[in-house]
Amino acid sequence: MNDLELKKLWQTLNDKFELSLAENRSLTKELSNMKVYNFISSMKPLKIFTILAGIIWVILGAIIVSNIFLNAYTEASKFFLYSAAIQILLTAIALVIYIYQLVTIYRINITEPVLKTQEKLAALKTSTLISARILFLQLPVWTTFYLNENMLENGSPVLLIIQGIVTISFTIAAVWLFFNIRFENKDKKWFRMIFNGNEWTPLMRSMELLKLTEDYKLEK
Amino acid sequence: MKDQIHEKERTLQFQDLIEQHKGILLKVARTYCRNETEREDLFQEISIQIWRSMDRYNSEFKISTWLYRISINTAISFYRKHSKRQENTIPLDENTPAYADENTEKETQLDMLEKFINELNDFDKALMLLYLEEKSHIEIADITGITPSNVGTKIGRIKEKLKLRFSKINKL
Numbered sequence: 001m002n003d004l005e006l007k008k009l010w011q012t013l014n015d016k017f018e019l020s021l022a023e024n025r026s027l028t029k030e031l032s033n034m035k036v037y038n039f040i041s042s043m044k045p046l047k048i049f050t051i052l053a054g055i056i057w058v059i060l061g062a063i064i065v066s067n068i069f070l071n072a073y074t075e076a077s078k079f080f081l082y083s084a085a086i087q088i089l090l091t092a093i094a095l096v097i098y099i100y101q102l103v104t105i106y107r108i109n110i111t112e113p114v115l116k117t118q119e120k121l122a123a124l125k126t127s128t129l130i131s132a133r134i135l136f137l138q139l140p141v142w143t144t145f146y147l148n149e150n151m152l153e154n155g156s157p158v159l160l161i162i163q164g165i166v167t168i169s170f171t172i173a174a175v176w177l178f179f180n181i182r183f184e185n186k187d188k189k190w191f192r193m194i195f196n197g198n199e200w201t202p203l204m205r206s207m208e209l210l211k212l213t214e215d216y217k218l219e220k
Numbered sequence: 221m222k223d224q225i226h227e228k229e230r231t232l233q234f235q236d237l238i239e240q241h242k243g244i245l246l247k248v249a250r251t252y253c254r255n256e257t258e259r260e261d262l263f264q265e266i267s268i269q270i271w272r273s274m275d276r277y278n279s280e281f282k283i284s285t286w287l288y289r290i291s292i293n294t295a296i297s298f299y300r301k302h303s304k305r306q307e308n309t310i311p312l313d314e315n316t317p318a319y320a321d322e323n324t325e326k327e328t329q330l331d332m333l334e335k336f337i338n339e340l341n342d343f344d345k346a347l348m349l350l351y352l353e354e355k356s357h358i359e360i361a362d363i364t365g366i367t368p369s370n371v372g373t374k375i376g377r378i379k380e381k382l383k384l385r386f387s388k389i390n391k392l
Contacts, residue, residue, distance in 0.1 A: 006379075007354065009326075009329055009330060009333055010352040012330060013330055013333065013334065014243075109276060110269055110290055110294065111276045111277070111278070112293075112365075113362065113365025114292050114296070114343070114346055115365035116365045117289070117293045118296055118297075212341060212343065213343075216374075217366065
């Protein structure tokens with residue numbers, strides 16, 4: 001098949017599809033949709049729900065923790081107080097970074113050349129991993145918030161050893177994940193296991209696209 | 221009042237633009253989505269992105285270059301968002317041309333071409349579309365952002381693959 005035949009074939013394909021699709025279009029309906037399109041409506045409901053839940057969690061948590069710090073510091077369990085403070089602080093940082101990245105992605109200029117735009121978009125989406133890395137840093141505080149001084153002084157030594165092992169393991173895991181959740185490890189089995197759900201598919205696709213843009217720029 | 225007039229002008233400009241160039245949107249939508257519902261959604265998404273980008277038009281480039289950039293960029297991002305549905309499309313079995321018994325040779329070729337394009341990666345799809353639309357290497361380079369010589373090399377490679385695919389079918 002030569003170039004001319006190929007292009008003729010393409011034209012036939014176009015004619016078939018243009019007829020079927022063009023007849024069904026309603027520009028008025030599209031215009032009304034476009035005028036209400038904004039940052040919030042560009043997101044899936046699940047994403048909006050997750051962000052809202054995160055914001056509510058951080059605000060409520062901050063109110064409770066700061067109230068304890070200010071009014072009941074001496075009576076409160078320091079383990080609970082500092083664990084909760086660290087958890088809320090890390091969630092707040094991850095949330096701010098995530099929202100900033102979403103806004104940047106939404107505002108990206110898509111009138112630029114395809115490779116450049118896709119590289120920027122894929123890099124930005126891949127960088128949302130930083131939020132996941134920060135959230136993993138919370139792991140150890142989930143093993144300490146329920147402790148109190150009495151438990152340490154009078155508790156069973158066996159239980160304390162188990163507690164110590166769990167906390168140290170979670171700390172090592174958190175630090176290890178923080179440093180190893182990176183684009184370069186995207187093909188590793190553990191990475192694929194963590195980021196396996198449907199909600200991570202666009203991120204995994206972005207990483208693949210980022211690799212593709214790198215290859216594509218090469219003249220080979 | 222001034223805002224309302226501006227909004228009205230913008231709406232009219234947009235309607236003209238879509239009416240005159242809807243072929244570009246339709247072809248991009250078809251290249252990136254095989255499923256009709258997804259194609260409709262993609263067409264809608266591209267229209268939204270054109271609407272949002274109207275103030276960013278740079279007259280240094282042809283309007284078609286600008287529209288292709290928006291359409292392809294949106295299509296690739298849309299593909300990422302809807303990747304699960306895309307995975308459900310039927311993979312091509314090159315040894316068993318679909319409907320070969322019932323349809324003419326041309327229809328088999330059309331089916332082959334469509335499936336071949338569907339199998340290409342996101343950037344190769346764009347190159348194939350622009351090549352088939354008879355865009356020059358320079359214009360393709362403007363749209364995609366790779367050099368004209370790279371455009372030539374990559375299109376040549378895609379065409380080779382396509383010819384090989386068709387020659388296998390012809391031998392059957």
